[in-house]
Amino acid sequence: MEAGISVLHESLLASGHREPLLVITGPSMSTHVRARMARMPLIRIFRTSSGYKGFCKTSKSTKTAHISDCAHLKIMLFSLDNVKKVVFLEYDTIVMRPLTELVQLPPFSAVREPHVADFETAVMVLVPDPQVYGLLRKDFCNDVNHDRNTSDHRALRKIVPKDAWTEASDTYNVPQQHMDVMWYRSVEKRPAIIHYKGATKPWNWWRLGSGEPISTDAFNRWCKFAATTRFACGAPEWGDAMKPPMKPTSWSSKNKxxxxxxxxxxxxxxxxxxxxxxxxxxxxxxxxxxxxxxxxxxxxxxxxxxxxxxxxxxxxxxxxxxxxxxxxxxxxxxxxxxxxxxxxxxxxxxxxxxxxxxxxxxxxxxxxxxxxxxxxxxxxxxxxxxxxxxxxxxxxxxxxxxxxxxxxxxxxxxxxxxxxxxxxxxxxxxxxxxxxxxxxxxxxxxxxxxxxxxxxxxxxxxxxxxxxxxxxxxxxxxxxxxxxxxxxxxxxxxxx
The missing domain is CATH 3.90.550.10 (Spore Coat Polysaccharide Biosynthesis Protein SpsA; Chain A)
Structure with missing residues (x-):
């Protein structure tokens, strides 16, 4: 998580944003990691006091052990005090250009997922609301107490009706896999936010064993912002002289x-x-x-x-x-x-x-x-x-x-x-x-x-x-x- 937040922070600064970046973390994040992030310019840390079981006030040994301890954190956004508007970005995103138009969108704005009617909540605009917070928390905790797999994303889809959402431009949530599609490289579709969706991230791809294809274009953009952080890729002496394979999923066998x-x-x-x-x-x-x-x-x-x-x-x-x-x-x-x-x-x-x-x-x-x-x-x-x-x-x-x-x-x-x-x-x-x-x-x-x-x-x-x-x-x-x-x-x- 620290790698993602550090590089997202660098991309926001490079895009000219100077608004405070509130980082909501679970209780499992170590003290020294929180301290490192707190030293970054404009970052504020909001640490929840408990995981999802404490959030739901249950000591029940749930069977849904695969629920993340941070599965409720998006719901916490609706409980924030003295905040008029929130532009939420998942920690596995980077910002490629100013988000002026996104900030001006009304509450419950997000990108619609391709080929389905639902909205992707990795990037969204919202307004804190105690009533919405209560409904989301009730639905989420009801699933937890009944041993059902759940998440804050799932609760948002259930509680917020589809007609309440405003559809944002799909350039505000471009999956990294799409960065190898030429359509996204046109001037009109220049990505504003790249989302490293899925298990494979720029900071963990070497330890998952999945062989999931990655976009060299998207990963190189992440590495560009990571250059000034402790998560820097590559090495300065190599530069950019090695040509990337255009299609990383192509494993052709030529005769030379x-x-x-x-x-x-x-x-x-x-x-x-x-x-x-x-x-x-x-x-x-x-x-x-x-x-x-x-x-x-x-x-x-x-x-x-x-x-x-x-x-x-x-x-x-x-x-x-x-x-x-x-x-x-x-x-x-x-x-x-x-x-x-x-x-x-x-x-x-x-x-x-x-x-x-x-x-x-x-x-x-x-x-x-x-x-x-x-x-x-x-x-x-x-x-x-x-x-x-x-x-x-x-x-x-x-x-x-x-x-x-x-x-x-x-x-x-x-x-x-x-x-x-x-x-x-x-x-x-x-x-x-x-x-x-x-x-x-x-x-x-x-x-x-x-x-x-x-x-x-x-x-x-x-x-x-x-x-x-x-x-x-x-x-x-x-x-x-x-x-x-x-x-x-x-x-x-x-x-x-």
Whole structure:
């Protein structure tokens, strides 16, 4: 809730509004969170003394345990004293332009839900009224006492007749899913309020496991206002160079791959770059030159397939960034892992059948109990390492632009576990386990005796890093879905 209110507050200020913002909270909100919000300009906190059971003055152990403890808060709006008019905005909205016309609408104004006669109460104009408050409270508490599922939204629909509502322009409540529809991008339909309707929010999408499609347009707008808050997304050094997928629900499988090859000028990058450039399946190779101070090679000397990107800061997070347009399938490679074209094609074939999963050559297992991290995966695995990984470009965009900066900063703090974070993000978002691909022949490791993993403290650092990630992501454990299936190479008879 704090993330939503903080960013809504920033969007109101950016739109020129200077009216007081009254935040109604339930009793479960912690004291330090309330204190942080109270320090924001123009914000006033109104904390209810009890949840919905206290509101209804019942100690009954209701069967409707899934009723939110804040399910009655909209009803409280009608009990406010010394307030002439209220423009109510849910905490999961942002304001894109001044709300002058909305403020001038009469009481009981809201946007009509598409294809139905009811009104959506996430954004509404109302006037406090003791009589309406009493009717709403009576109806809500009657449902609670009879073990019926209910909410303030449901009570409003039942008590306030449809002909009492004034229909507001639908630009005042645009669901985030509609932001990818060109109709909403026209000048006449420029959204005034975006509503992040549904369970998936810009501040929790990585931990729900639903895989519910999100609008990169709507989420980017939220992130723009979040930039000055503790919930900032992305990172300044990346800018906006990565192109967003136009349709995040499209998981097409084309026949080409983009390769992202990361190096800190280890000599083996030259040989591997030439190898990937020679593969017909590869349309483009992005060489990520992790040394921000050393001179990178000129792309013009490496051929038309190659793009060189040198970040301003050395960070393991940079291995997931690539400027410009990418193929749907991106192969992330270390500068010491040598695969053949046949092995790359085999992994690509497996990915095309499982585009919502991470697909890779190197499985690992992470658990919350000792031994925590293991290369022994005969009982299953829940990670595929990023030194040889196939992923949809959409997940790279989510990591770079939508994942909160404070989470990625843990990777910088420990100089470790970016691969586990990427797996946590994808499995946490869609609830799907990664997939291991067994290849014919061996993948040659050209840097077995060097690198981060050769450090004696590597595994202890990974343990601390993952627990820090769990804390920053607001989780109780790592959201890593277990997998046990391995895509095996075709037998000779099957190849014919």
């Amino acid at each position: 791959i983009t390769v992202i090859l990361s190096t800190f000028h280890r000599p083996t990058w030259v040989e591997l770059l030439r190898l990937y450039v020679s593969f017909k399946t590869v349309s483009r190779v992005v060489l990520v030159w992790h040394d921000p101070f050393g001179d990178p090679p000129s792309a013009s000397t490496l051929g038309p397939k190659v793009v060189v990107w040198q970040p301003k800061r050395d960070s393991l997070n940079n291995r997931f960034f690539a400027p410009g347009n990418l193929e749907d399938c991106v192969y992330i490679a270390d500068d010491d892992m040598q695969v053949t074209e046949s092995q790359l094609k085999q992994g690509f074939r497996a990915w095309k059948s499982h585009t919502r999963r991470l697909v890779g050559f190197f499985p690992r297992r992470w658990t919350m109990d000792s031994p925590y991290y293991s290369t022994r995966v005969h009982d299953g695995y829940n990670i595929v390492l990023t030194k040889g990984l196939f992923t949809h470009r959409y997940f790279l965009y989510m990591y770079v632009h939508l994942l909160p900066a404070r989470i990625k900063e843990v990777v910088n703090e420990f100089s470790n576990c970016e691969d586990i974070l990427f797996n946590m993000m994808v499995s946490g978002y869609n609830g799907l386990a990664p997939m291991h691909v067994l290849v014919e022949g061996s993948i040659v490791d050209l840097g077995r005796d060097g690198g981060i993993s050769s450090s004696g403290s590597h595994y202890a650092t990974r343990y601390k890093c993952v627990h820090a990630l769990i804390h920053e992501m607001g989780l109780k454990k790592a959201p890593l879905s277990p997998g046990s299936y391995s895509e095996k190479p075709l037998k000779n008879k099957e190849k014919r």
